[in-house]
Amino acid sequence: MPFMLQSQTKNPSFSGGLLGAQVVQVLELVNYQTSAIANREVVKTTTGSVTILAFDEGQSLKEHTAPFDALVQMLEGEAEISIAGIPQRLHGGEMILVPAREPHALKAISRFKMILTKFRSEARDNQPLNTTR
Numbered sequence: 001m002p003f004m005l006q007s008q009t010k011n012p013s014f015s016g017g018l019l020g021a022q023v024v025q026v027l028e029l030v031n032y033q034t035s036a037i038a039n040r041e042v043v044k045t046t047t048g049s050v051t052i053l054a055f056d057e058g059q060s061l062k063e064h065t066a067p068f069d070a071l072v073q074m075l076e077g078e079a080e081i082s083i084a085g086i087p088q089r090l091h092g093g094e095m096i097l098v099p100a101r102e103p104h105a106l107k108a109i110s111r112f113k114m115i116l117t118k119f120r121s122e123a124r125d126n127q128p129l130n131t132t133r
Helices: none
Strands: 005-009 037-045 049-057 060-064 069-076 079-084 086-091 095-098 105-109 114-119
Touching: 069 079, 069 086, 079 095, 079 114, 086 095
Parallel strands: 005 037
Antiparallel strands: 037 049, 049 114, 060 105, 069 095, 069 114, 079 086, 079 105
């Protein structure tokens, strides 16, 4: 199927960007579209962005690289993500880190929604974050 990326029409009560201290229903921020990939960018800064995406079944992104690290958080559905030629299946509730400059591709096994968080990082060794203080 051909790749189509379509931004969602903005809801008048939601500007597209997140406002501080505002609760939103993530799954309602972007709707599935037949034979397409829909997206809504909710945060954008000079060091990264957060985008909600909805892939229809069978849609895919061809192998490419990006200058940002990317955290893919699956909200629902199932996808196959290949990083450096190694395919992995992800389901709702799971996440994976795609390191900057690594070739990667994505395919919708079923309809799925995800949060894509892209960020610049000086620490490129992919060590787990220290969450203790």
